[in-house]
Amino acid sequence: MRLLLILVLLLAALPARADDEYDACLNDADASMQDMGACGAEWIDREDARLNEMWQALLDELPEASEEMLREEQRAWLAYRDKTCLFYLDAVEYGQVGRYLSYPSCRAFVIAQRTEALGEIRESVAPI
Incomplete structure (x- = not known):
């Protein structure tokens, strides 16, 4: 019973940070932890894809002289x-x-x- 209460409280707190696909996946999950974990793994994959897109967009606009510093960061x-x-x-x-x-x-x-931070860097270096 305690675990169920913790789960309900945790799920109630997640939507503020979660994306819609994660929420839908959790709603469709059969309440098994493994299915819920798969939903989380898919969410991480989506965030990684967004990060990679932003990274490439930033590199496309960054002066070449600054690329190595950004790569180190x-x-x-x-x-x-x-x-x-x-x-x-x-x-x-x-x-x-x-x-x-x-x-x-x-x-x-x-x-x-991190995706948001890279977006802010991109905005600051984008040509006007």
């Missing part, structure tokens, strides 16, 4: 991304809810933040 961010949200995978503390709901939500949010 991106490598540092990738290391950060790979370390974030891992505490949700601690089965003792967070169990299946952490692994299948909290971790994907956290990871997708971190990627979305």
